[in-house]
Amino acid sequence: MPAQRADARRNYARILAVAEEEVAARGADASLEQIARTAGVGSATVRRHFPTRRALLEAVFRERIESLAARARELAEADDVRAALLDWLGALTVYSATVQGLATALLRDGELDPEHANPCVNTLAEAGEPLLRRAERAGAVAPGVTPVDLVTLIAGIALTTQHHPDPATEATRLLHLTVAGISPRG
Template identity: 70%
Template sequence: MPVQRADARRNYARILAVAEEEVAAHGADASLEQIARTAGVGSATVRRHFPSRSALLQAVFRERIENLCARARDLADAADSRAALLEWLAALTAYAASARGLAAVLTQETAGDSDAAHVDACSAKLTGSVDPLLRRAVRDGAVAPGVTVADLVMLVTGIALATEHHADPASEANRLLALTVAGVSPER
């Protein structure tokens, strides 16, 4: 792969950062033209870096997963394994609440395509990064044995889907996550 010029690397990073913000604000239907305008580049520059909407959304997805993986690694040695896991779950919830429609679009656009493997690779990477955090919380008695990363991701995905049409999806998702963690029965 040829080495990119410095301005091309800056444009790529700026387009990706703006795309993340636009997807968080407007879901997977974020306007590519608005992304280009906000990034201060032309539509042709966006297309040079990301030849399709799917390619741009995949890059956004990959970047967000990388950030979640890094956060899990940062929290792996925290003094309080329960607090660390809950902090990571809050980050996952914030991501899921802001990624409205992203998973559905990527699944539809990559169905039967070799690019669908990138979603599986990201999922495996996420699981590998979070598993030590979860195992430590289980070992410390902060999480019930048998809870898996897939369980936690499915729980957060369900919360995100249930709140995606709410007036304030992020706040409602956080409220439901807190309710889930606390349980529905009052403490005795």
């Protein structure tokens, strides 16, 4: 019935909007019950649209993840591939460090799981692969570094700096400290 479908779409949009606000305020541990109450729906409705917390977090971050993926694809053609890779990693680091819950959304059961990576990780890894491989061929990245390695690194930095007074600056500083390990040419 079209009316139910329209109601379902409205509920989805309302739940997602409330979830974005709650995750921004409380991080990945935002209460699903509070999200349901604020959205004016039952918790079963939230779970119908988002069967797991991870599904809700992925939906909350989808647009920005897509933007970061588009940036990686754009930078893959840059003349200075090392600078392009570091530009992308910097953008990913700052965003991950300043948006509560994103680092957690990149994790699976507390650790990044390369064999069962979630859609956020898959999107970033697929988009970053050509940029990373090009940087590797140019000698700008140590052989064997994978896109999942880079997302793991960024998630770790973001988690480490989440309670810092200036998480973006601290995360960027830590990324620069690590660059020598993934990109030996300075």
